[in-house]
Amino acid sequence: MNDMPTPASIGLSREDLPNSYIGRSVPRPNVPKLVQGRATYTDDVAVPRLVHAAFLRSPHAHARIVAIDTAAAAKVPGVVRVFTGADLAKVCDPWVATLEHLKGMKSAPQYPLPLERATWQGEPVVAVVADSRAAAEDGVAALAVEWEPLAAQLDMETALDPGAVVIHPALGDNLVFTRTAEKGDVAAAFASAHKVVEATFVTGRHTGVTLEARSILADYNRAEGTLTVHHSTQAPHMMQGVFAKQLRMEEGAVRVICKDVGGSFGIKVHVYPDEVAVAAMARIMGRPVKFVADRFESFVSDIHARDHRIKGRIAVDAEGKILGFDIDDRTGIGPYSVYPRTSAIEGNQVVNLCGGPYDFANYRCTTTVVFQNKTPTCQYRAVGHPIATAVTEGLVDLAAEALGMDPIEIRRRNLIRDDAYPYTSPPGMRFEGLSHHAALAKLLEMVPVERIRADQAEQRRRGVHRGLGFASFIELTNPSPFMYGIGGARISAQDGATVRMDPDGSVVVLSGVTEQGQGTDGILRQIVAHGVGVPVERVKVITGDTQTTPYGGGTWACRGAGIGGEAALQSAIALKQQILQVAGTMLQAAPGSLDIVMGEVVERETGRARMPLGELGRIVYFRGDTLPKDLARELVQTRHFITKEYPFAFTNGIQASWVEVDVETGIVKLLEHWCVEDCGRVINPLLVDEQVRGGIVQGLGGALYEHCVYDEQGNLLTTTMADYLVPMSAEMPEMHVGHVETPTNESLLGAKGAGEAGTAGAPAALMNAINDALRPLGARVTEQPFTPARILAALGRI
Amino acid sequence: MSTRHDITLTVNGERVTRLVEARRHLIDFLRLDLGLTGSHAGCEHGVCGACTVRVDGEIVRGCLVLAASLDGAEVTTIEGLSDSGEVADLQDAFVARNAAQCGFCTPGMVMAAADILRHHPDATRAEIREHLSGNYCRCTGYQAIVDAVESTLTARKEGVR
Numbered sequence: 001m002n003d004m005p006t007p008a009s010i011g012l013s014r015e016d017l018p019n020s021y022i023g024r025s026v027p028r029p030n031v032p033k034l035v036q037g038r039a040t041y042t043d044d045v046a047v048p049r050l051v052h053a054a055f056l057r058s059p060h061a062h063a064r065i066v067a068i069d070t071a072a073a074a075k076v077p078g079v080v081r082v083f084t085g086a087d088l089a090k091v092c093d094p095w096v097a098t099l100e101h102l103k104g105m106k107s108a109p110q111y112p113l114p115l116e117r118a119t120w121q122g123e124p125v126v127a128v129v130a131d132s133r134a135a136a137e138d139g140v141a142a143l144a145v146e147w148e149p150l151a152a153q154l155d156m157e158t159a160l161d162p163g164a165v166v167i168h169p170a171l172g173d174n175l176v177f178t179r180t181a182e183k184g185d186v187a188a189a190f191a192s193a194h195k196v197v198e199a200t201f202v203t204g205r206h207t208g209v210t211l212e213a214r215s216i217l218a219d220y221n222r223a224e225g226t227l228t229v230h231h232s233t234q235a236p237h238m239m240q241g242v243f244a245k246q247l248r249m250e251e252g253a254v255r256v257i258c259k260d261v262g263g264s265f266g267i268k269v270h271v272y273p274d275e276v277a278v279a280a281m282a283r284i285m286g287r288p289v290k291f292v293a294d295r296f297e298s299f300v301s302d303i304h305a306r307d308h309r310i311k312g313r314i315a316v317d318a319e320g321k322i323l324g325f326d327i328d329d330r331t332g333i334g335p336y337s338v339y340p341r342t343s344a345i346e347g348n349q350v351v352n353l354c355g356g357p358y359d360f361a362n363y364r365c366t367t368t369v370v371f372q373n374k375t376p377t378c379q380y381r382a383v384g385h386p387i388a389t390a391v392t393e394g395l396v397d398l399a400a401e402a403l404g405m406d407p408i409e410i411r412r413r414n415l416i417r418d419d420a421y422p423y424t425s426p427p428g429m430r431f432e433g434l435s436h437h438a439a440l441a442k443l444l445e446m447v448p449v450e451r452i453r454a455d456q457a458e459q460r461r462r463g464v465h466r467g468l469g470f471a472s473f474i475e476l477t478n479p480s481p482f483m484y485g486i487g488g489a490r491i492s493a494q495d496g497a498t499v500r501m502d503p504d505g506s507v508v509v510l511s512g513v514t515e516q517g518q519g520t521d522g523i524l525r526q527i528v529a530h531g532v533g534v535p536v537e538r539v540k541v542i543t544g545d546t547q548t549t550p551y552g553g554g555t556w557a558c559r560g561a562g563i564g565g566e567a568a569l570q571s572a573i574a575l576k577q578q579i580l581q582v583a584g585t586m587l588q589a590a591p592g593s594l595d596i597v598m599g600e601v602v603e604r605e606t607g608r609a610r611m612p613l614g615e616l617g618r619i620v621y622f623r624g625d626t627l628p629k630d631l632a633r634e635l636v637q638t639r640h641f642i643t644k645e646y647p648f649a650f651t652n653g654i655q656a657s658w659v660e661v662d663v664e665t666g667i668v669k670l671l672e673h674w675c676v677e678d679c680g681r682v683i684n685p686l687l688v689d690e691q692v693r694g695g696i697v698q699g700l701g702g703a704l705y706e707h708c709v710y711d712e713q714g715n716l717l718t719t720t721m722a723d724y725l726v727p728m729s730a731e732m733p734e735m736h737v738g739h740v741e742t743p744t745n746e747s748l749l750g751a752k753g754a755g756e757a758g759t760a761g762a763p764a765a766l767m768n769a770i771n772d773a774l775r776p777l778g779a780r781v782t783e784q785p786f787t788p789a790r791i792l793a794a795l796g797r798i
Numbered sequence: 799m800s801t802r803h804d805i806t807l808t809v810n811g812e813r814v815t816r817l818v819e820a821r822r823h824l825i826d827f828l829r830l831d832l833g834l835t836g837s838h839a840g841c842e843h844g845v846c847g848a849c850t851v852r853v854d855g856e857i858v859r860g861c862l863v864l865a866a867s868l869d870g871a872e873v874t875t876i877e878g879l880s881d882s883g884e885v886a887d888l889q890d891a892f893v894a895r896n897a898a899q900c901g902f903c904t905p906g907m908v909m910a911a912a913d914i915l916r917h918h919p920d921a922t923r924a925e926i927r928e929h930l931s932g933n934y935c936r937c938t939g940y941q942a943i944v945d946a947v948e949s950t951l952t953a954r955k956e957g958v959r
């Protein structure tokens with residue numbers, strides 16, 4: 001394993017190995033169309049007889065639907081049809097989002113449109129279909145719904161109290177899931193500790209804000225009995241199964257196509273009732289129906305995430321050795337667990353990940369997941385990681401402060417040793433190989449700590465408050481069936497790739513993983529070019545079509561490179577062997593004596609060119625009569641890949657944030673940011689680096705600006721981009737990215753995921769930097785987002 | 799329903815005449831009536847910049863301009879800007895630096911960056927960031943975009959010298 005030569009691994013320049021595209025910053029093939037406005041997003045797909053859907057959404061957090069009068073809406077010019085929950089229930093079954101391996105988890109059946117009650121403000125309740133979106137919205141405005149408002153359960157803290165409004169009476173209470181992980185003797189560790197510090201952390205409820213909103217176009221062909229869905233999704237095969245199951249169809253009768261997808265970040269991997277409603281309406285009407293969420297709809301109906309309150313304690317000895325963590329997490333997930341991944345995973349991840357980078361013996365962590373009448377929450381980029389990292393790293397910094405120890409020194413004393421692997425963490429996570437100390441050393445090469453500390457002291461004398469913060473983190477990537485499959489969800493942890501050579505010697509790869517901007521297409525092209533031995537320009541990548549690509553899970557949880565990439569590499573290598581068999585026969589040479597370099601069959605020993613692949617293709621496809629009758633000549637190979645040894649491939653890294661806090665206004669200015677991460681084999685540094693930066697910005701956004709704010713009635717107040725603040729270019733710092741490479745031994749490629757590292761660590765690094773700046777003033781913040789008001793309140797100024 | 803207006807304008811150098819509803823904003827007009835889907839609607843209230851296009855030489859937010867007000871105007875979209883070759887070097891720099899990930903913000907970003915190239919050839923990094931700060935990108939960290947604009951400005955200046 002891992003004997004795949006790359007120029008770096010065998011000490012050669014890349015000119016010596018012209019075929020090797022692994023580790024090279026090759027530009028992505030699909031960017032030219034993006035910069036010229038020639039991409040095709042779902043909303044750009046044109047089909048005949050298209051109609052458009054708009055939804056009436058609940059104006060109440062919790063209300064009974066007494067009556068729906070559709071008569072006036074049906075008369076609005078352009079309106080074709082109006083659908084209620086009862087109409088859709090005739091063709092569409094409800095779903096319940098639980099996983100069997102999350103013991104005791106419960107949730108309620110959810111319909112595309114509710115039958116009796118709306119349970120959050122923004123829930124789709126009635127659909128209007130018209131010949132334009134504008135006419136459909138006119139129709140929605142003409143609907144008359146009689147509501148009986150009900151008491152709403154908004155506060156997650158009181159959701160299990162005796163007086164709570166039980167959102168689903170059939171379930172008995174609002175408890176969705178709870179789990180405690182316990183290891184060692186926590187009570188004894190805390191009793192004997194030199195210092196115990198504690199804090200309560202809040203991570204604000206926020207959401208993904210993909211610039212392309214959720215989009216779907218579903219078309220049912222009555223003659224064929226087929227449903228074709230153009231969908232802005234990360235997981236086309238999963239959605240194929242969902243549409244088939246809910247609409248009582250055969251999986252093979254459903255085709256899901258994703259052309260270009262305008263960002264996802266976990267937002268587009270879930271089943272949304274309005275999207276299923278669109279498929280159901282297309283099924284009923286026998287014609288194409290489109291729905292593209294507007295920004296208001298995105299804010300109230302895209303999944304939210306990270307609505308957690310966490311009480312944490314850390315115990316350390318006099319030398320700064322961590323003795324234990326004791327953590328209690330509470331999260332509210334809205335009125336339904338989201339199908340099919342469920343909304344209990346985020347809390348479960350907090351239990352799995354707290355304390356993750358450190359070597360310590362005693363651990364207790366409980367998560368309690370409850371229902372409430374707010375927008376449903378579910379998996380969003382770096383699921384649970386930013387929460388666990390903020391708690392862990394916040395507590396470690398507090399412990400260092402209590403001990404009078406440098407934050408770098410306390411980390412150095414406690415990070416798991418680089419030679420300690422394989423290692424099992426207290427909550428039972430198995431690490432194959434991490435590099436915390438190498439990453440810290442690399443970070444300290446990049447961050448001019450001495451200069452920064454000198455500047456900090458100098459600025460303080462002038463009344464300017466700057467701070468430097470650090471955060472180590474681990475990240476879960478390449479998930480096996482242990483993530484969802486064992487719980488009964490039809491979510492593939494395996495992925496496949498088909499690689500073929502066409503007559504002109506060019507290569508096509510069809511893959512089950514998908515592209516939403518990460519560069520999946522780019523890395524697959526590099527991997528296949530490398531594996532077959534052709535220039536990258538000769539490889540075309542096809543993804544995002546359930547009818548043509550091998551079955552797979554799609555792109556989520558950082559599995560595109562690690563799982564999809566390995567499948568592509570294995571099929572490319574198999575195709576190469578097949579080509580060399582044929583070439584050997586043509587050239588009267590042993591296949592083993594030949595190689596393929598830059599699209600040419602060559603003699604392995606001498607590099608002498610023997611035959612271009614285009615010539616081999618010509619003979620195989622057009623003059624097969626000249627080849628021996630029994631020669632196998634399929635120039636196409638398919639391989640699948642799934643991880644088998646470890647449930648997850650963990651990665652690690654460390655970030656540093658350098659900020660200035662204006663103590664008069666409470667505004668935080670981001671000065672500079674660093675991240676070192678170890679995602680195993682780096683396939684394309686250009687892609688990984690900006691992917692990490694984008695992740696950092698998303699993490700910083702959640703920690704500084706982004707917040708889904710509700711009023712006391714449960715109305716979401718932040719429903720425009722002027723109210724819900726996202727990070728823009730002027731506020732973002734310059735970011736420096738470094739790498740340590742610890743490839744996984746599970747695959748030849750050795751790649752792990754890189755997409756979530758930035759988001760996992762940035763909020764914690766920022767929090768620690770702000771608190772470093774505030775420390776001399778005796779102030780501290782632990783509640784995200786760190787708004788000016790919260791900072792001024794911590795300073796006692798308001 | 800609202801009233802309709804007859805408008806004639808130039809879009810990417812071609813003359814077009816259409817009957818538009820008074821409420822039709824420019825971005826819907828371009829996308830739905832003319833099939834120019836390169837410009838995107840991200841928020842439809844003037845915040846995200848995905849809809850940035852050029853009207854009479856200045857960049858505007860297509861979601862804040864009513865098509866009915868554009869009789870006689872000259873509109874350039876990403877399609878026209880690309881075909882003209884005016885920013886081919888900038889687009890190459892976006893490709894080379896991976897300054898577009900999902901690409902949904904990219905046409906608006908390129909339109910806004912083209913404005914920097916035209917009007918602010920000496921812009922510093924901070925000024926580039928400031929100028930692009932009305933264009934939201936969720937995927938990149940903005941840094942690759944700033945790099946692409948900066949390197950294009952530098953290359954153009956060196957080319958002049």
Ligand code: FES
Pocket residue numbers: 838839840841842843844845846847848849850859860861862
């Ligand atoms: S769509 Fe015009 S600014 Fe967002």
Ligand code: FES
Pocket residue numbers: 211262263517897898899900901902903904934935936937938
């Ligand atoms: S590249 Fe996706 S929003 Fe900018």
